[in-house]
Amino acid sequence: MDIKVRVWRQPGPSAAGKMVTYDVKGISPDASFLEMIDVLNETLILDGDDPIAFDHDCREGICGMCSMVVNGVAHGPEKATTVCQLHMRKFSDGDVIDVEPWRAAAFPVIKDLVVDRSAFDQIIQAGGYITAPTGTAPDAHATPVPKKDADAAFEAATCIGCGACVAACPNGSSMLFTAAKIAHLGLMPQGQPERDSRVIDMLQAQDDAGFGGCTNAGECTTVCPKGIPLSLIGRLNSDYRKAISKN
């Protein structure tokens, strides 16, 4: 396939950026989107140009490192798929494809397509855990967990922390990410003791880190590669109301 890509190029955090167009010729439909960029970068390097910086690691859709807005959609056109798992067979010969970084106040651009997502870690620091210091645990079978709850907790826990939800949100809100963690831990008996403080502290951390407020636009769940449902935000809100009414 022969395609064109228009890529956001920004040399550094405070530098101005712009879209730059490149031709990519003879790319296999079986190549992944990132492999297409690899091929382009090899040519750029040999031509003496600066290759495109982008985040990636596992290339299996699990580490949450890759982060590109493709044709205006975080992670690109394929539903429930990270951009590293997107393949060129989803495009057509002659396509012009736009590639941009996550854009959100809380995720400043570092270079080209690379952004700083450390604000997510700050939200987890504030309460996205169960306090269980090593060595203090009772036998794993001491507390049975209904399969239904364990399965639901697992579904919520599959969030990969990629930030697509934030990038897609008109307000740059991190509600879906936070809600997924609140649900994961709140659905388990182990998570109950800290349930109230967790939701209060994580929401505070979210505000402090510069994420916007949630207006139920629902864009987050549409782009989420793991299909985290909007209903978890409702769950979070209800947890929050209960928590503040007690305090």
Next chain:
Amino acid sequence: MSANDFWADGEPVFDKAAPDGPVETRWERRKFAAKLVNPANRRKLTVIVVGTGLAGGSAAATLAEAGYRVKSYCYQDSPRRAHSIAAQGGINAAKNYRNDGDSVYRLFYDTVKGGDFRARESNVYRLAQVSVNIIDQCVAQGVPFAREYGGLLDNRSFGGTQVSRTFYARGQTGQQLLLGAYQALERQIGLGNVEMNARHEMLELIIVDGKARGIVVRDMVTGEITTEFADAVVLASGGYGNVFFLSTNAKGCNVTAAWRAHRKGALFANPCYTQIHPTCIPESGSHQSKLTLMSESLRNDGRVWVPKNAADCQKPAGEIAEADRDYYLERIYPSFGNLVPRDIASRAAKNVCDEGRGVGPGGLGVYLDFADAINRLGRKAVEAKYGNLFEMYERITGEDPYATPMRIYPAVHYTMGGLWVDYDLQSTVPGLFVIGEANFSDHGANRLGASALMQGLADGYFVLPNTISNYLAAGPFPKVTEADAPVVEARKLVEDRIEKFLSIDGDRTVDSFHRELGQIMWEYCGMERTEEGLTKAIGLIRALKEEFWTRVKVPGKGEELNQNLEKAGRVADFIELGELMCIDALHRRESCGGHFRGESQTPDGEALRHDDEFSYAAAWEYFGADGRPVLHKEDLNFEYVHPSTRSYK
């Protein structure tokens, strides 16, 4: 073969930390004998932990909980993204919740045997013992393991064993375990007990007065080089499978941290022991940047086959009659069938492909077929167990595995070799500890499925925090400063190397060298190794090294985010490691576990060990980029599980 042009013989190396006597109480006795650090003093002691995977994340969190000051490093933008996140299938533990005859002893036995009698009994026994605590710990953290309707934990069985002892969370066990460790780590970061440095790469080890006292790191965003000091350094930097360029590892996985330590005196053990995983998605073309694993748990229900006749290989699978299919694993290994250990399954796939019976592009693939499982259990049940893996397969290949059998082929997956450590997980450099996949300790020549997660967490949560205190009890050590000669020297080494990369300005990209190295390694140091091939490979790698240092082109500057500069450093180290791997493979003139020497096989093509000559771990000492490495042998003694020929027939 003894010392020659390629290597020199050295003195034996001993593990002085392991107690002797009954294996069941060795760990108890070691813990009791180890010196403790009084809680008030722990605040005064700093530990650097490089890596935030299962090993590093769990260690950093646990050390901080215990009261030490911890500085933690990873190359990703968040500690949550370490490569452990990608592990799919599960984690072993000798809980015997199935009441199917499992026990600590059986897990110990299976692991020693599975490792083809090339691991230390003391270490493996301890691993089996602490395995049960790991599950308790993870459940307490809220890891959502799969459960049964009664609310108790579910188990599955994994390759190489006949009991069900594998705990799992759908096909994302590594993710869930890592998030547990990551959350514990973030809690400690929030409390101010851990200083987290994401997007920082360790590029050199600092040794002062014979002790590991710090590291040189590069801030991958600004390019700033800094020196960091501590009372002890822990490497948890993962495995080196990416020396093959194509592997199931994440793209950033590298050997640099371990290799830099090796260059500074830490012995590197059994580098040639590589695990080639039998169930990966085959390569699709020259753009291929990595390979994707399909969890081995698929072999519980999928049946592996190829056409009986080479002439059928081009036909669609559905058109090949049952009678014309060769379920070769079930045929050759009737008692284990599709569940034979990885090395056996991989080599068997290579053999049928070498016979011209492979399927898919280039004839490099075999079928993994779920038709029987779907008939027997129903599509729903298969979907519940493997849904996400099937989706992943379809996304990558564009084929629907519910309708046509998957195509799979072996790929490099795990490296059993690593820095040599004693029972305390301390390397030959005092104060340098190595945990997780980065060390060589527990899996011998072959790792069983679901045992790496177990080992990473055993090391990080339960072993290292108990053994490191024995070392730290003598601290705090004298203050180290920027001006100390070894610090200046280590920093200069890093700066000079970066300058060198940037100044060569040649005509080949870093990736092109990496790919070429990978091809050499796969061809000559992959599933089958021979004296002739390895000798050739060493020559090719030496020539490649020369070419790399004269023709590589690294764009950009040092003082910025520069991903090609990062890669250049890693590839330079992989080239040196590749050479050592070939030398190690050449010197070991036997087949064992993941190391198969063409010259050492039984008449029916099975691996043939030579216990009389090779019952040792090969620990290599670095002697300059152009010098001969020196071989130190650690003899292995088997008091409990007596070496026998593995038989899965």
